[in-house]
Amino acid sequence: RVNMIEAGKRQVRVDFGVEDATQKREYWFHSDSDEIQPYLSENPPTEKARLSAENEGSSSNQTHSTQKEEVVQLSLKDSVRFWLPHRKKSWVLAPANVYAKSLFELKLNSGSEIMLETIQKDGTWKRKEIPRHWRELEVGDVVDCCDTMKKWYESEVLKVKTDDRGKPHVWIHYIGFDSRWDEWMDTESSRLAQRGTHSKPRQEKQYGHKGPPEVRGAVGLANLGNSCYMNSIIQCLSNCADLSEYFLDQTYAEDLNSSNGRMAEAYATVLEALWNNQNSVIAPRLLKAEAGRKRKEFRGFQQQDSHDLLCCLFDGLSADLNRRTLMATSGPEPHAKETKKEEPEDVKLKHVLFWSGYLAKNDSIITDLFAGTEQQVSKCLSCKDRYVRFNAYSFLSVDIPKKWSLLGGSTVSLDDCLNTYVDTDVVEGVTCEKCKAKRRKEKGTRLYTLPSVLVIHLKRFRMGWYSGEKVNQHVNFPVEGLKIGGKLLSQDSSEPNTIYDLFAVSNHHGSTHGGHYTAYA
Numbered sequence: 001r002v003n004m005i006e007a008g009k010r011q012v013r014v015d016f017g018v019e020d021a022t023q024k025r026e027y028w029f030h031s032d033s034d035e036i037q038p039y040l041s042e043n044p045p046t047e048k049a050r051l052s053a054e055n056e057g058s059s060s061n062q063t064h065s066t067q068k069e070e071v072v073q074l075s076l077k078d079s080v081r082f083w084l085p086h087r088k089k090s091w092v093l094a095p096a097n098v099y100a101k102s103l104f105e106l107k108l109n110s111g112s113e114i115m116l117e118t119i120q121k122d123g124t125w126k127r128k129e130i131p132r133h134w135r136e137l138e139v140g141d142v143v144d145c146c147d148t149m150k151k152w153y154e155s156e157v158l159k160v161k162t163d164d165r166g167k168p169h170v171w172i173h174y175i176g177f178d179s180r181w182d183e184w185m186d187t188e189s190s191r192l193a194q195r196g197t198h199s200k201p202r203q204e205k206q207y208g209h210k211g212p213p214e215v216r217g218a219v220g221l222a223n224l225g226n227s228c229y230m231n232s233i234i235q236c237l238s239n240c241a242d243l244s245e246y247f248l249d250q251t252y253a254e255d256l257n258s259s260n261g262r263m264a265e266a267y268a269t270v271l272e273a274l275w276n277n278q279n280s281v282i283a284p285r286l287l288k289a290e291a292g293r294k295r296k297e298f299r300g301f302q303q304q305d306s307h308d309l310l311c312c313l314f315d316g317l318s319a320d321l322n323r324r325t326l327m328a329t330s331g332p333e334p335h336a337k338e339t340k341k342e343e344p345e346d347v348k349l350k351h352v353l354f355w356s357g358y359l360a361k362n363d364s365i366i367t368d369l370f371a372g373t374e375q376q377v378s379k380c381l382s383c384k385d386r387y388v389r390f391n392a393y394s395f396l397s398v399d400i401p402k403k404w405s406l407l408g409g410s411t412v413s414l415d416d417c418l419n420t421y422v423d424t425d426v427v428e429g430v431t432c433e434k435c436k437a438k439r440r441k442e443k444g445t446r447l448y449t450l451p452s453v454l455v456i457h458l459k460r461f462r463m464g465w466y467s468g469e470k471v472n473q474h475v476n477f478p479v480e481g482l483k484i485g486g487k488l489l490s491q492d493s494s495e496p497n498t499i500y501d502l503f504a505v506s507n508h509h510g511s512t513h514g515g516h517y518t519a520y521a
Helices: 047-054 060-068 096-100 228-238 241-248 262-275 285-294 306-320 344-359 365-370 414-421
Strands: 002-006 011-016 025-030 080-085 091-093 115-118 142-146 152-162 168-174 183-186 207-210 279-282 372-380 386-393 396-398 411-413 425-432 437-449 456-458 474-476 482-484 498-500 505-511 514-520
Touching (some): 142 168, 152 285, 228 262, 228 285, 228 505, 241 262, 241 365, 262 279, 262 285, 262 306, 306 365, 344 372, 344 386, 344 437, 396 414, 414 456
Parallel strands (some): 396 456, 411 474
Antiparallel strands (some): 080 091, 080 115, 152 168, 168 183, 207 279, 372 386, 425 437, 482 498, 505 514
16 A cells, blocks of 8 residues: 655655564655666665765775665565556556656555565566456557448547446547547447457558669658648658657657657658658558547548648657656646846846746657747837747748739748748737836747747638638748848847758648648658
């Protein structure tokens, strides 16, 4: 039984009592120690303690250190393991990475119970893990499900609930079909069966055509219904060298956290198939299924927006690869501080505080490569008082202004579009804290820091009187040497003018009523 919790230290003391109180054992679990395993002491061993123990008596300073630092006696490596409570008073063996999890993730509270098992003298474990019955369904499980037309399909469990009588029900999604067919189902229903017993197994292979591509990485993506919006983004991100190397050399596995990891694993599978030089065309089914699990609009075969898919992918990868624990990220999102500006140094300090707070909850490869910060300034036109606010961004969504050339065509430059992002507006009737009255205020946004990889989203779709419209103005942009600086950067920023070279474009052809996505990469 868990008797004490120190959440801040991410440790838990567990007392294993027996009828004979003299045989009572006490173990401590630490997630910040060098070796993640049960200890017989409250304090995990430190390098200083080990050195003191090894050199005890060699000098007075070392002897003093040994007396101050407790030398912790470890239980034998891999000599104990513990089990977590499961439904119906059963036990499930804790996974190997459980010691690295926080108490919040393990859902251990004072009074909760866990079971500790000690290895036998012959090196074997007495307790055998009983596999979970397939009808004890959990979120993410895949089963066979019979629809109302008596046809069986592989289906995924998206939700689990218990009715008033205590009977479990699951929210079933038919894999590959629109979410409108999703339904609640009793786990004991005859329409549910163990995976693979009634339906045809899905093709888990990620390719459609064997044989190496003409150029390594120049691999086609099969259109899964209307998934060109997703394929276009995959081709663009696949050619982001730093991101692809991070996945291909398996560095991502070191950052994979316990939030689930399914999006990151699915994306890694696609990248491996794109760059292993074995297939000329692949079908990213697994990644599409994960996108559909994150957001229901991606579950069917309807056309969607590529920028929405990019946001979904960024969110999923950020969560799966966040280097911060769930304990650290469970609080409210860090928000920008609105502060009165006295000196530029004050603004710099506020930015440091904002960015450190942001990284405390959002520290992943997506942040490393794509995140920058913007400065929003509000200035009273009467007293000239300024207020500063910071926000993080992973892409710049810019409007396309209307311009006409001498030749009669509609054309703008990418610089024209970027300037719309930092345009200054005057707002009437805003209360000024210094004037204590409603005043005219000037509000504007400037970039404060720039990311390693800059994503620019051209807002080509607008809401219209009927069903929206697409902005078809031609946008001129440089393939090399896009300069970000000058008006775009805040006067308080120390960021130098930065030159970007283009490596990918996601294109949309058509209108709001239908179209097709392609990519240059």
